[in-house]
Amino acid sequence: MLRESSETLRAIAHPLRLQIIELLHANKQLTVTEIHQQLGVEQAVASHHLRILKGKRVVDLERNGKNSLYFLANPAFYDIVRIISDNT
Numbered sequence: 001m002l003r004e005s006s007e008t009l010r011a012i013a014h015p016l017r018l019q020i021i022e023l024l025h026a027n028k029q030l031t032v033t034e035i036h037q038q039l040g041v042e043q044a045v046a047s048h049h050l051r052i053l054k055g056k057r058v059v060d061l062e063r064n065g066k067n068s069l070y071f072l073a074n075p076a077f078y079d080i081v082r083i084i085s086d087n088t
Contacts, residue, residue, distance in 0.1 A: 009080075011056040016041065017049050018081055024059065025078035029069040 011017065019039055024030060030038075036046035050070055053059040060073040072078060 008056045008058065011052050012058060012077065012080065014049070014052075016045070017053055017058075020046070020049060020053065021058070021072065021077055021081050024070060024072045025075070025081075029062070029071045031067050031069060035070065 012021065016039065020035060023035060023038055027034075032043060032046050032050060035050070036043040039046060050059060054061065054070075057073050058077050059070050061068045061070050063069075
C-alpha cells in the first residue's frame with residue numbers, strides 16, 4: 001500500500017502533471033486537445049502525461065463519441081497539490 005502511494009505521488013510530482021491536475025480541477029472535464037492547447041505543449045506530450053496519470057488512477061476518462069474526456073478520478077488529488085503548493 002505504501003509503495004503504491006509513493007509511486008502515485010512520484011507520478012504527480014512532475015510540473016506538467018501538476019498543471020494537468022490543476023486544469024482538470026478548474027474545468028472538471030477536458031479533452032487532450034483542450035489540455036495541450038491550454039498548456040502550450042504538443043498533443044503527444046499531453047497524451048503521454050495523461051497516460052501516466054491514468055495508470056496511477058489519478059485521472060480517468062469518459063468516452064463521448066470521438067472524444068475522450070479526462071477528469072480527476074478523486075478530487076482529493078487536487079487537495080494534495082494545493083497543500084504542497086501552499087507550503088512552498
